[in-house]
Each structure stands twice: as C-alpha cells, then as structure tokens.
Amino acid sequence: MRTWVEVNLKAIQSNAAAIKAHTGRGLISVVKADAYGHGAVPVTKVLHPIADMFAVATGTEGVELRQAGVRKPILILFSPLPDCAEVLVAHELTPAIDNWHVAKRLNEIAAGGSSLAQQLATGRVKVHVDVNTGMNRSGVRYTEAGQFLNRLKTLQQLEIEGIFTHLATADEADKSYAYLQLRRFSSVLASVPNVPGGNVPITHAANSAAALAIPESHFGAVRPGLSLYGIYPSVEKPIQLQPTLTWKARVGWIDCIAPGEGVSYGLTYKASHQTRVAGLQVGYGDGYPRALSGTGEVVIGGARRPIAGRLCMDVTVVRLEPSDTVAVGDEAVLIGKQGDAEISIDEIAHRVGTIPYEILTQIGKRVKRVYTPT
Numbered sequence: 001m002r003t004w005v006e007v008n009l010k011a012i013q014s015n016a017a018a019i020k021a022h023t024g025r026g027l028i029s030v031v032k033a034d035a036y037g038h039g040a041v042p043v044t045k046v047l048h049p050i051a052d053m054f055a056v057a058t059g060t061e062g063v064e065l066r067q068a069g070v071r072k073p074i075l076i077l078f079s080p081l082p083d084c085a086e087v088l089v090a091h092e093l094t095p096a097i098d099n100w101h102v103a104k105r106l107n108e109i110a111a112g113g114s115s116l117a118q119q120l121a122t123g124r125v126k127v128h129v130d131v132n133t134g135m136n137r138s139g140v141r142y143t144e145a146g147q148f149l150n151r152l153k154t155l156q157q158l159e160i161e162g163i164f165t166h167l168a169t170a171d172e173a174d175k176s177y178a179y180l181q182l183r184r185f186s187s188v189l190a191s192v193p194n195v196p197g198g199n200v201p202i203t204h205a206a207n208s209a210a211a212l213a214i215p216e217s218h219f220g221a222v223r224p225g226l227s228l229y230g231i232y233p234s235v236e237k238p239i240q241l242q243p244t245l246t247w248k249a250r251v252g253w254i255d256c257i258a259p260g261e262g263v264s265y266g267l268t269y270k271a272s273h274q275t276r277v278a279g280l281q282v283g284y285g286d287g288y289p290r291a292l293s294g295t296g297e298v299v300i301g302g303a304r305r306p307i308a309g310r311l312c313m314d315v316t317v318v319r320l321e322p323s324d325t326v327a328v329g330d331e332a333v334l335i336g337k338q339g340d341a342e343i344s345i346d347e348i349a350h351r352v353g354t355i356p357y358e359i360l361t362q363i364g365k366r367v368k369r370v371y372t373p374t
C-alpha cells in the first residue's frame with residue numbers, strides 16, 4: 001500500500017462509552033459520511049452494543065448498514081424527498097420528517113397493503129419530527145411544530161417515535177443562542193399532548209458540542225458524531241477523548257537537489273543549499289489538502305519535516321535534514337503519531353482554514369482503511 005488510514009476501533013468504543021457516561025442518556029451514534037471517513041460498517045458494528053440508535057444523512061447510507069446486517073434502529077437525519085421514501089420503509093429506516101408531503105407519502109406506503117407494508121412488524125412507519133428552532137437549514141418551524149404534530153396524528157400508519165432539533169452555535173463560547181433554541185424546543189415539547197396509549201417520543205437536540213458542554217440539551221438522547229472520532233468540537237474538554245485515526249504514506253523516491261533547484265509544479269520551493277528531498281506516495285487525489293503546499297508538515301523518521309513546494313495529485317515532496325535516516329519504502333505520518341512527534345487533525349484543519357469534519361470526510365477512496373482489532 002502507498003497510503004492508508006489505520007482506524008483504532010477500540011478508541012471509538014472508548015469515546016462512545018465516555019460520552020454515554022458523561023450524559024447518562026440514550027446514545028444516537030452519528031455515522032454519516034462513512035463514519036466521518038472511518039468506515040461506516042466497521043464503526044457501526046463496534047458501536048452496536050453501546051449505541052441505542054445510529055444516525056446517517058441519507059437513505060443510501062442507511063441501506064448500506066442494513067445490508068451489512070445492522071439490526072438496531074437507524075435514523076435518517078434529513079427528511080427524504082417524497083419519491084425517495086419507499087426505500088426507507090423497505091429497509092426499516094427511520095426518517096426525520098419536516099413536511100406534510102413526505103409524511104403523507106410514508107403513510108400511503110405503509111397503508112398500501114403492499115409487500116413493503118407487510119414486511120413492517122407493526123405495520124407502522126416510525127418517524128422523528130425535525131423541529132427548526134433557529135438553525136434554519138431543515139425542520140418544521142418551531143412556531144408551527146405543535147400544529148404539525150397534531151396533524152400527523154391523523155396519519156394512522158405513522159408513529160412519532162422521536163422529536164428533535166439541531167443547534168447552530170453549540171460549539172461557540174457564547175451559548176446564549178443555543179439556550180434560546182433549547183427554550184423554543186422545550187416549548188414545542190410542552191405543547192405536545194400525550195398520545196393515549198402511545199409511546200412518549202424520544203427527544204434529542206445535542207450534537208457533540210452540546211453533549212459535552214450543555215447539560216440542558218441532553219433530553220432523552222444525545223446525537224454525537226465528531227466526538228466519537230476523538231475530536232473536541234470546542235474548547236470545552238470535560239471528558240477524555242482518544243484519537244481514532246492515523247494516516248500514513250510511504251516514501252517512494254529520495255534524491256538530493258542542488259542549490260537553486262526547485263521542486264514540483266511551478267518550482268515554488270527553491271533549495272538554498274544542497275537538500276535531500278523525499279517523495280511521499282500521497283497527494284490531493286487522496287484527499288490530502290492541496291492547501292498544505294509549502295506550509296504543511298509530516299512526521300518522518302520520528303520528526304516533523306516540512307512539505308516542499310506544491311502537493312501533487314499523487315505525490316507530496318518533503319524536505320529532509322542531512323541527519324535523517326530515511327529510505328524508500330519507509331512510513332511517514334500525515335495525521336497521528338510517530339515516535340514523539342504528532343500531527344493532529346485540528347492542526348491540519350487550522351493550517352488550511354477549515355474544520356476537522358472536512359479533513360476527515362475528504363480522505364479519499366484510494367486510501368485503504370485498516371482496522372486494528374478490538
């Protein structure tokens with residue numbers, strides 16, 4: 001292998017356990033976007049004993065988990081388009097809903113007497129109602145949510161299993177807007193009359209940032225993603241999270257360049273003296289951010305060494321020191337630890353002006369995920 005990611009499943013398990021212990025509530029493990037680049041199927045399997053539910057963003061992601069044999073409830077975090085509803089019912093996925101059209105469509109599918117409906121153990125489709133309390137990207141507006149919930153009760157085949165909202169600023173130091181959203185959410189919940197003989201819906205609002213730092217957001221369950229993968233969403237660190245991923249690439253080429261010679265496209269790095277350089281077999285075609293050109297560092301031979309010139313699609317050149325004993329075939333670490341040196345996802349995200357979420361989800365298909373057993 002030229003480049004690969006080592007995923008520490010035990011660390012993911014331990015992070016989930018730490019979050020569950022910290023909140024003491026139900027755990028909806030968010031494994032969307034291929035478990036933030038870690039691999040949705042292996043991550044879901046290792047979390048199966050501790051998670052009460054899983055959450056993904058799309059029906060396709062849910063189907064992948066069902067086909068891998070995941071039996072626990074799977075929440076689809078975004079309301080489906082009406083023409084995409086059937087596949088959700090067929091695989092017993094639990095959609096978020098935020099509009100009447102999709103609610104009616106789901107009800108029709110379940111009531112239709114089709115083979116799909118007969119597959120449902122209860123004959124009913126479970127849904128979670130998404131309430132927009134101020135994030136303004138999805139959900140039924142909080143001022144209309146009570147009415148919507150009442151109207152849903154006329155759809156006999158739907159079971160309101162959950163009611164949730166999503167916070168826009170839980171990771172910021174100033175939590176006042178998050179508290180405003182939580183007050184709006186609580187007022188919606190207070191207005192929901194009890195369903196006679198029905199189950200009390202599961203209520204949830206907390207992403208990682210809120211699960212870690214806003215106890216008032218915990219409700220019946222929390223919905224963390226990023227923190228499962230060992231990354232703190234904000235400066236608050238009330239629990240110990242372990243890093244879960246190491247990204248490695250191997251040295252494919254080494255040479256010595258003369259003073260004045262340049263490196264890579266545009267020759268933007270010019271050697272001031274005779275310099276040993278190494279080509280790592282990884283590039284932006286693997287999701288390694290091109291913006292690290294001339295500014296990023298990797299760990300090689302147990303020490304940090306700078307990237308020289310522009311990253312290419314398949315190769316990244318680094319500058320070695322004369323004392324470095326590095327050979328073709330050696331491993332370099334792009335993210336993670338080697339010896340005493342470490343490069344964090346936070347550091348890379350900060351260097352290229354983005355967030356850890358984007359770094360993780362951009363790690364490409366060419367990068368094999370290797371799992372350390374639990």
Ligand SMILES: *Cc1c(COP(=O)(O)O)cnc(C)c1O
Nearest residue numbers: 030077166207208223224225226
């Ligand atoms: C992605 C997502 C989460 C998880 O957020 P993190 O910040 O990764 O913990 C929770 N809820 C919803 C609705 C999401 O879209």
